Amino acid sequence: MEKLSFDSFTKKIYVKASLEKLYWCWATTEGISSWFLRKAVYTNESNQVRNSREHIQAGDSYIWEWHNWDGQEKGTVLQANGSNFIEILFADPSKVSVTLEDQGTAVLVTLKQYDIPTDEKSMLDIHHGCSNGWTFWLANLKAYLEHGVLLNETEFDLRDIPLAGYQFVNM
Template identity: 35%
Template sequence: MEEQSKKDWSRFTVNIPIDISPEKIKEAWSTPKTLETWFLRLAEFTTPSGEKRKREEKFKPGDSYRWQWYGWPDSVEEHGKILKPESGEFLRFKFGKAGDVGVSVVEEHGQTILRLIQENIPQDEESRMNFYVGCKTGWTFYLLNLKSLLMGGTDLRNKKSNLQMD
């Protein structure tokens, strides 16, 4: 009997096919203002010298961020740092304690695909649930929301502050 390979809980990939130009996909990830249209309630970026980026200003590697989401209280926020993208990526960031996230747009079989890889996820049981399962579920939703909006659809986020997600 063959030995089953062990599950790799340190990384996951989410692929979303989107019939739109790679430039429009990348633009949605480029400024605090564009991130707030599909992903975040609040996106703030600070330069390495301590200056807060303007809402329409593109953030860059070395910047730090503060993020908040709809459906969650102000006390739930993420802090991290924008990293230098690796080969093929247009964005890479340290996602708090949950690891590193790399985002790319690839063409496969004539289809434009938005690909997100989260890696270096801590390997304790709590991290497996919170970061592997929780983040993969969250990213799947937010990438589908981005696709919906880019394709002319509805914003799927819960924006009613009295309907909390926790």
């Protein structure tokens, strides 16, 4: 058994959808904005914004914005193989990788966040916060692809609630 630690975590979920559809959900502006983000912008190494249906590539930069949060996440695409693997710099200096494995009737989605600093703030904000967040967002991805529903809150504005990100399960 792997040892649990505060410098990384892994989340897995089976999703009944094609490998191609799941990769589209992670690797295009249109896809990632359909279930996860309010807005995403990917810029290639020549500083040109990628078309919303174009796959991201290693070296791209991104800016992500969520519903109910005024901040932005900025990072770099470290790897994107065009079919089943993506790795990004996320919550710098940590990294997130997404691996998609076809299991016949479903795809196993494995998300790993690692290289998380182990100071108290990072353990709370990145390890605890992101671990909880990714658990919800992977369930949201499954609900979206298998049932056509989104579970994240878009109707009520939660931004003025100081602890909303720690209390609401569908941020």
